[in-house]
Amino acid sequence: MKLDTPKIPEDLTEKRFTDIFYEEDPEFEMCMVTDSEFANEVLDRVRLYKTVIRNCNFTNTDFRRIDLTDVRFENCDLSNANLGNASMNRVEFLNCKLLGSSLTKSYIGNTRFMESILNMVTFGDSKLEKVIFDNAALKNADLFACKLKKVEFLSCNLNGANFDETPLKGIDISSSDFDSLTVSIENLRGCIVSTSQAIQFASLLGLKIRQ
Structure with a gap:
């Protein structure tokens, strides 16, 4: 699957993330934000456009209703951040940490989570469209009642993930481990799995497989 990648110009203005408090509206456009400390803050409805965020700490920050378009996060820590009701389009998270973060009731489109930690992230009631989880850790992640369309899990750790009330038809988890x-059997219908995973699911159903 091919994603629409972030459209970020080369000529970016350097900023600290705390500079956003001096903006008329809480937004950055065409910025490069590096090595900023922005933990335990509250910033509602922040908007980031055509921006790169690198080596920044946003742990425990409340970013609810954040609006991200054409944004790349590199080596950032967003653990326990509140990103509920977010809107994301053409976004990349590269080598980022989102341990225990909330992305509930969000729209996430054309987004890649690559080599990132998303253990215990909550996506409940979100719509994910054209999203790739690439070599990501999603242990005990909660995807309750999500709508997944063109979503790929490539070599991910899905152990303990919750897909309750989330249809997995057409979703490929065959290269991932758990x-x-x-997940309910009816929502598993049409999911793409490996042979060993099929045996795992069969054993959960109580089937005895003769080798």
């Missing part, structure tokens, strides 16, 4: 998943 010991257990929470």
Whole structure:
């Protein structure tokens, strides 16, 4: 699957993330933000456009209703951040940490989470469209009642992930690892799995497979 990647110009204005408090509206456009400390803050409805965020700390920050378009996060820590009701389009998270973050009731489109930690992230009631999780850790991630369209999990750790009330038809998890998943059999229909995963699911159904 091919994603629309962030459209970010080369000529970016350097900023600290705290500079956003001096903007008329809480937004950055065509900025390069590096090595900023922005933990335990509250910033509602922040808008980031055509911007690169690199080596920044946003742990425990409340970013609810954040609007991201053409944004790349590199080596950032967003652990326990509140990104609920977010809108994302053409966004990349590269080598980022989103441990325990909230992305509930969000729209996430054309977004790649690459080599990132998303253990215990909550996506509940979100719509994910054209999203790639690439070599990402999603242990105990909660994808309750999500709408997934053109979503790929490539070589991910899905152990303990919750897909309750989330249809997985057409979703490929065959290259990912897990010991257990929470998913109903009816929502598993049409999911693309490997042979070993098929055996795992069969054993959960109580089937005895003769080798």
